[in-house]
């Protein structure tokens with residue numbers, strides 16, 4: 001950062017960091033962000049927003065923000081909603097909906113709308129699937145082997161519905177077409193299929209950038225390790241692919257993408273310090 005140009009009274013935002021969590025800011029195995037602490041502290045000192053942009057829920061991100069002592073905007077459930085802390089003057093908050101101390105812009109679709117569509121689709125077609133809203137936490141544990149905490153989190157989602165497909169592959173193709181033409185999208189997780197609105201981490205990051213009061217002078221540095229980060233990396237000024245101990249780098253169309261040599265938060269830390277400080 002060029003401090004000589006930093007003469008305005010308001011925080012002069014020159015960069016916005018948009019970051020994935022698991023395998024990126026958080027260590028793949030331990031979920032620790034400790035190795036990124038030096039860069040996090042420098043970013044905080046310079047009032048550069050560290051925007052967590054994740055598939056996780058609002059509650060999960062709030063818990064992590066409290067742990068890291070972050071008050072920056074964040075994006076949840078794969079681009080479904082943007083949250084800005086109500087007193088954050090670096091961002092234009094017009095048109096956002098107040099939720100306690102946070103302001104929210106929704107890009108995805110409320111879970112109840114998704115579950116209504118799933119119910120009517122099943123009534124019409126007779127397809128066999130079980131959607132999480134029909135399960136108690138104990139049912140989820142019994143059916144999936146998730147821990148109680150994992151099952152609770154699955155039930156806490158606000159903008160997506162996980163389901164277990166129990167019908168043929170052929171019927172799944174028909175189901176998929178019906179979901180897409182209803183204006184939703186499908187993400188394949190390890191064990192579940194997630195139905196959500198037609199949004200992604202990149203669309204949400206772009207929408208947040210448009211709210212930055214210094215948009216014209218701001219560069220977005222986006223960091224991620226997986227396929228669902230590519231939409232965000234593709235629209236960034238500087239895309240950063242974080243090395244994973246679990247899988248190869250995803251195929252990024254950006255030839256200028258930086259590939260870290262260190263894994264997870266260590267790679268995150270070294271790259272941010274190289275790029276900005």
Ligand SMILES: [Mg+2]
Nearest residue numbers: 020022023226
């Ligand atoms: Mg990740």
